[in-house]
Amino acid sequence: xxxxxxxxxxxxxxxxxxxxxxxxxxxxxxxxxxxxxxxxxxxxxxxxxxxxxxxxxxxxxxxxxxxxxxxxxxxxxxxxxxxxxxxxxxxxxxxxxxxxxxxxxxxxxxxxxxxxxxxxxxxxxxxxxxxxxxxxxxxxxxxxxxxxxxxxxxxxxxxxxxxxxxxxxxxxxxxxxxxxxxxxxxxxxxxxxxxxxxxxxxxxxxxxxxxxxxxxxxxxxxxxxxxxxxxxxxxxxxxxxxxxxxxxxxxxxxxxxxxxxxxxxxxxxxxxxxxxxxxxxxxxxxxxxxxxxxxxxxxxxxxxxxxxxxxxxxxxxxxxxxxxxxxxxxxxxxxxxxxxxxxxxxxxxxxxxxxxxxxxxxxxxxxxxxxxxxxxxxxxxxxxxxxxxxxxxxxxxxxxxxxxxxxxxxxxxxxxxxxxxxxxxxxxxxxxxxxxxxxxxxxxxxxxxxxxxxxxxxxxxxxxxxxxxxxxxxxxxxxxxxxxxxxxxxxxxxxxxxxxxxxxxxxxxxxx
Amino acid sequence: xxxxxxxxxxxxxxxxxxxxxxxxxxxxxxxxxxxxxxxxxxxxxxxxxxxxxxxxxxxxxxxxxxxxxxxxxxxxxxxxxxxxxxxxxxxxxxxxxxxxxxxxxxxxxxxxxxxxxxxxxxxxxxxxxxxxxxxxxxxxxxxxxxxxxxxxxxxxxxxxxxxxxxxxxxxxxxxxxxxxxxxxxxxxxxxxxxxxxxxxxxxxxxxxxxxxxxxxxxxxxxxxxxxxxxxxxxxxxxxxxxxxxxxxxxxxxxxxxxxxxxxxxxxxxxxxxxxxxxxxxxxxxxxxxxxxxxxxxxxxxxxxxxxxxxxxxxxxxxxxxxxxxxxxxxxxxxxxxxxxxxxxxxxxxxxxx
Numbered sequence: 001x002x003x004x005x006x007x008x009x010x011x012x013x014x015x016x017x018x019x020x021x022x023x024x025x026x027x028x029x030x031x032x033x034x035x036x037x038x039x040x041x042x043x044x045x046x047x048x049x050x051x052x053x054x055x056x057x058x059x060x061x062x063x064x065x066x067x068x069x070x071x072x073x074x075x076x077x078x079x080x081x082x083x084x085x086x087x088x089x090x091x092x093x094x095x096x097x098x099x100x101x102x103x104x105x106x107x108x109x110x111x112x113x114x115x116x117x118x119x120x121x122x123x124x125x126x127x128x129x130x131x132x133x134x135x136x137x138x139x140x141x142x143x144x145x146x147x148x149x150x151x152x153x154x155x156x157x158x159x160x161x162x163x164x165x166x167x168x169x170x171x172x173x174x175x176x177x178x179x180x181x182x183x184x185x186x187x188x189x190x191x192x193x194x195x196x197x198x199x200x201x202x203x204x205x206x207x208x209x210x211x212x213x214x215x216x217x218x219x220x221x222x223x224x225x226x227x228x229x230x231x232x233x234x235x236x237x238x239x240x241x242x243x244x245x246x247x248x249x250x251x252x253x254x255x256x257x258x259x260x261x262x263x264x265x266x267x268x269x270x271x272x273x274x275x276x277x278x279x280x281x282x283x284x285x286x287x288x289x290x291x292x293x294x295x296x297x298x299x300x301x302x303x304x305x306x307x308x309x310x311x312x313x314x315x316x317x318x319x320x321x322x323x324x325x326x327x328x329x330x331x332x333x334x335x336x337x338x339x340x341x342x343x344x345x346x347x348x349x350x351x352x353x354x355x356x357x358x359x360x361x362x363x364x365x366x367x368x369x370x371x372x373x374x375x376x377x378x379x380x381x382x383x384x385x386x387x388x389x390x391x392x393x394x395x396x397x398x399x400x401x402x403x404x405x406x407x408x409x410x411x412x413x414x415x416x417x418x419x420x421x422x423x424x425x426x427x428x429x430x431x432x433x434x435x436x437x438x439x440x441x442x443x444x445x446x447x448x449x450x451x452x453x454x455x456x457x458x459x460x461x462x463x464x465x466x467x468x469x470x471x472x473x474x475x476x477x478x479x480x481x482x483x484x485x486x487x488x489x490x491x492x493x494x495x496x497x498x499x500x501x502x503x504x505x506x507x508x509x510x511x512x
Numbered sequence: 513x514x515x516x517x518x519x520x521x522x523x524x525x526x527x528x529x530x531x532x533x534x535x536x537x538x539x540x541x542x543x544x545x546x547x548x549x550x551x552x553x554x555x556x557x558x559x560x561x562x563x564x565x566x567x568x569x570x571x572x573x574x575x576x577x578x579x580x581x582x583x584x585x586x587x588x589x590x591x592x593x594x595x596x597x598x599x600x601x602x603x604x605x606x607x608x609x610x611x612x613x614x615x616x617x618x619x620x621x622x623x624x625x626x627x628x629x630x631x632x633x634x635x636x637x638x639x640x641x642x643x644x645x646x647x648x649x650x651x652x653x654x655x656x657x658x659x660x661x662x663x664x665x666x667x668x669x670x671x672x673x674x675x676x677x678x679x680x681x682x683x684x685x686x687x688x689x690x691x692x693x694x695x696x697x698x699x700x701x702x703x704x705x706x707x708x709x710x711x712x713x714x715x716x717x718x719x720x721x722x723x724x725x726x727x728x729x730x731x732x733x734x735x736x737x738x739x740x741x742x743x744x745x746x747x748x749x750x751x752x753x754x755x756x757x758x759x760x761x762x763x764x765x766x767x768x769x770x771x772x773x774x775x776x777x778x779x780x781x782x783x784x785x786x787x788x789x790x791x792x793x794x795x796x797x798x799x800x801x802x803x804x805x806x807x808x809x810x811x812x813x814x815x816x817x818x819x820x821x822x823x824x825x826x827x828x829x830x831x832x833x834x835x836x837x838x839x840x841x842x843x844x845x846x847x848x849x850x851x852x853x854x855x856x857x858x859x860x861x862x863x864x865x
Contacts, residue, residue, distance in 0.1 A: 306751065326753035335751070343751050348744040353737065357752035365734045372732070 003030040005193050006162055011060035013046055020046040021057070022217040028162065033184060033194045035204040035225070037237055038214035039439045040402075044197050047214070048164050051195075052084050053077040064162075083155025087166045089147045091139045091154075098122060098135040101154045125156050130186055144291065145176040152183070156192075163187065164195045169203055170465065171292055174500035181207045199237075200468075201230040213237055238440045245447040245472075247455075252475070253282030256459035257428050262302065262312035263483075270297040274483040275312070280428065280459040285450065286488055287462040287474035291503050295483040296463050297338075300432040303461060304328065304335045317427055329358050332427035334413035334453070336434050338463075340402060344409040347398030351388065352379035354397045354408060359417035378419055386411030387445075403442040406434065410449055429453050429460040435469060447473060467499060481505045529858045530804060533850035534818075540850075541843045550833045558832050559840075563825030571710035577813075577820035578781065579604070579791070581719040582774035583798025584805065584812040585726055586642075590767035592730065592807050593743040595653070595760055597646060599664030600771035601795025602671035606645045607638035607772025608779045608786045609675055612683065612694045615701040616785070627700040634701060635776055642772020643765040645671065650764030654757040660764075668795070676788055685785065694786040703781040713781035722770065726809035739763050771795060797823075800848040806855065819844055 006028040013021040021043045028034050036044045049055045051062060056072035063069065064080045091100045102118050119135055126133055131149050139147060148168060155163055165184075169177040184194055184207060198204050204211055205225050213221040213236040221236045235241060257280040264273045270293040280286055290296060301307035302314060305321065305328035314321045316331045328335070337343040345354050356364045356375045364375040379393045386407045390400045397405060418424035431450060435443040450473060454460045464470050470477060471491060478488035479502035486502055542552045563573050583600040590597040597603075615634040625633065645667060652658035678684075679692040703713040730736035738759040741749035750756045774794060783790055801819055805811030826840030 304751065324753075325751060326755075329753055337751060342745070343747055346741050346745040346748045346752075349740065353741075357741065357748075357754075360737050360752075360754075361734055368733050368735065370732055370734055370737060 004028075005030045005032075005065060007063045008047075008051065009061050009063070011047065011050055011057045011062075013043075013050060013055060013057050019217045021050070023060070024214070024217075024219045025060075026212055026219065026222075028193050028195065030161075030193055031188050031191050032210065033188055033196055033208040035208035035211045036195060036197045036214060037199065037201070037204050037211055037233060039199055039237060040437045041216075041439070042214040042237075043217040044214055045166065048084070048166065048195065048197065051077065052082060052164065078158060081159055081161035082164065083152075083158060083160030083162065084164045085148065085151045085155060085166065085168060087168075087170060089144070089151065091147055091150060093140040094138065096136050096138055097133055097142075097150050097153075100139055100150060101135075101157050105158065122153065122157060126153060129153075129156060129183065129190070131156075131183060144171045144293070145173075145179070148172070148180070149183075156187075160192070162193045162195065164197070166197045167199075168196070169198070169200065173291055173503040174467070174496055175504060177203065201233045201237075202468075204233065205230060215239055234440070245444050245451055247451050247473075250283040250451075250455045252284045253457060253459075255279045256282050256317060257303070257461075258313075258315045259302070260313045260315075262309040262314060264298045264302065264307060265310050266298065269293055269482065270295060272483040273298045273302070273309075273485075276480075276483070276485045277312075278478060278485060278488060280461055282427070282457050282459050283454055284475045285454050285460040285462055285473050286476045286478065287464060287470040287491075288478055288480050288485070289464070289467060289470050289499055289503060290480035292465055294480050295485075296432065296480055298483070299480065299485075300338065300430060300463055303333070303428070303430045304337065305333070332416070334416070334426035334429045334458070336406075336410055336413055336429070336431040338432035338436070340405045340409055345397045345405055348396055350394045350396055351383065351391065351400070351408065352376050352393040355379035355382050355393070355412055356417065358412060363417055378417065381419055382408070382411045382415060385415075403438045406438060406442070406446065410434070410446065414449060414453055425456045426453060426458045429458045430463075431460065432463045433465065434462070435464075435466070443469075467496065479503055525858045526806075529854040530806065530851060533804075533854040534847060536850045536854075537843055537847040540846045541839060544839060544842055545835055548835045548839075550835045555829060555833055555835055555839075558829035559822065559825035561825070562828030563821030563823075567707075568710065569821075569824065569828075571707060571712045572824045573817060573821045574716055575711040575713070575782065576824055577816045578713070578716045578719050579774040579778045579794045580797055580801055580816035580820055581716075581723055581813055582770050582777065583794050584801035584816050585719075585723055585798075585809055586767045586771035586774070586795075587799045587802035588805060588807045588809055588812050589726055589730070589739065589770070590646075590763055591743075591802055593739045593760055593763040594746070595650065595764055595767070596661045597649075597664050597764065597767045597771075598661055598799065599646060599649065599667050599768075599795070600774070600798050601791060601793065602664075602668035603642035603645050603768045603771035604775040604778070604791055604795050605671050605675045605786070606641040607775030608790065609678060609683070609694070609775070610637040610641035610772065611635075611776035611779045612697060612786050613637070615780075616695045616697045627698075630698075631701050631780075634697075634780070635773060638772045638776030639769035640772070642768040642770070642775070644768070645772070646764045646768025647761070650761050654760050672788070675786065679786065679788060683786075692788060696785040697780060701780060702784060703777070711782060715777035715781035718773075718777060720813055722773070723809045723813050726770075730809065735759075735762065771798070774798075797844060800844050800851075803848055803851050803855075819847075 004027055008024060008026045011021050011024045024047060038044050050057045053072055053074040053076060061068055069080055070076045098119055101122055106113060122135055131153055133149060133153060168180060188194060196208055208225045211223045211225055212219060215237060259276055259278045261275045261277050262273055263275055264271060266272050273295050298307060302309060305323055305325040308323035321327060352375060360370060364371055376393060383393060388404050388407045390404045414426060416424035416426060435446050450460055462473060474491045476488040477491050477494050479486045479499065481503060482505060545552050545555045563569055583604060586600045587597060611634045614637045615630060649660040649663035652663055653660045679694055683694045685693050685695045703715050706712045706714055730739060738754045741754050742756050742759045746756050778790060779786060797819060801812055801815040804815035822843050823840045826837045830837045
């Protein structure tokens, strides 16, 4: 085969007892977009890390243009024309675009920098691939989409022949994603090859020529994109059919939580809110859409009792609320934080102490002494009912998988310390990225819990970057951009395009 | 090369780690003993004999262990909440000074009280002095984010200079022939001896009782949960409704109080008065003891007895063979480093790529 560019043969990588990659063989042709599809933990990132030289495979070889690539050597991978665009920006914020692109391409001991030549070459590359940039702009001033463009340019500047993109659309609006896809098609037309990592089925089908599906470290299918359906891909990815969550009929009830012209200040954009108003009703799921870092963190912290409003008020069940987690818990707020490892659980403490962490004073203590047996039997019931696997109640939470941690957090929040599910119903559920990083089965489970809580009369606030999730669950949707919130409109009134425009700031700007 | 967290730590490994650390420590110290030209085996035998080999050795070791248990507790409970109190040395002196102020100054406070009440007041004021000394760094940490390692460490020197001033001034014993030494405690306030013709005093029981109380409090009370939660993950603790600032302040007060009591009990049980050399670094050694004990209050008792035995044993060893007593400091210091590495390697596994 003359157009074969890259060949991976029998790549195997183990981490302890976990087989992250199990004898994976793949080929990539010139001018081809290959999608690596798989759930979190399927082995996609490990595979490209091996390709890029971050890890050394336990077995297997990599050939590029017929020559073996030395293992564990990122410099050799770069020299061989493998370029990587990471999910999170790896640019130096305080340098210009040109500096970032040049970084590492010049010998350190040479006194003169060839900036003028580099500038010309960068502009030439940018023109050729239709990636408009200002070489003198400081990276800190660029949007996430623009930074990604710089990352791609940086790889192209080094004569990349294979471009690896790790979940590139996770931080983009639908419109920005569309622009990225157009760029990729242009690059492929110029003879480059692309490896596109994703777990989103729709975009994989749109952008790629061929799709390699990984599941639990194995390559389970290689399918042409043409003629493949999303349902076939989903089944290959998960290995079984997933029952979609069932929405019980729920009626919109009274207002439970009112956010009235709340502003917060902060150094980072994610900590700023600008006169945000929102009313949450019982029996209704309100979703907040938006690109990450537009104030979601501040909004969630506000409703978890972790942050005080610098202006405006928040009331829950008619009472004004302060920044005190205990008051929010007592008022019936079930809180599911974004970071389950750093915020949701205390990793070094056992499951049972984490299970009562929000209610260790009441009801699980009297006279300052923890009622150990009551706490432990409650934890055992929680573990059982919410299907927390991977250890008993004495296992440190650190040893659980992300999905099981999330089940523990959700169980703790929704059960309210009550031993029987009919004894407690939260008034408000605040869920931030509740399904991030979970496998499809766990995602359906989490969605079902939220629908159930809603059906039992809770007002649910869902903050998510996953638009599929938002459209699947939400009754009303509001969009957060640069700390400003659009009015919450019924989900049916939004189109994907309209949502994308609002995420880019259109709606909020009009409102301002 | 990087560290990977192990999932769950097996109990066997948690128990083996300190013993491996002590074995490593003895091996390192053996090099220095050999370097000094002394027979290694005999030197260790002498240290062991001097620390644990006889009734007298045990009595001296337990006497030395008494303040070490308390300073070890001071470090262990604060470190559990990741409040790094390095100031136990200063808090110990503050407690000792407060004890003498209440129980020794002529016409002092509460001179009319019955001895039992006065003794309680003596312990209370010593605990209060240590606690107040720790309150300052704890407040500075929670309010302004000032690193408590720096503030507590530097306060030690401030306190030592203050003690020096008091011993040469208002609290100087006129009968001490010009030595900087405080007045002595009233005789009825001195602690009784546990064993005749030894120096072991009932302060040992107080120290061990406090260790048991601290252990039970950490394990069973809501405050204990708060301390452990704040130490393990302050962000998650705050999210779950633990009052993080209050917990740090309270654990700081408890830690300072334990170190202050060490000073009072040392005065009431051993010296009877305060001098500038009454503590050969008990506060700092307490940190080592806390680490050796894995921050477990019951383990502190065992670790304090071990370290005290080494210190006492090295004293008597150096009289027999020509190895300076500083070998004890080497052993204790290497034990700290070895223990830190052992704890780390019980939790993490080293991976070459």
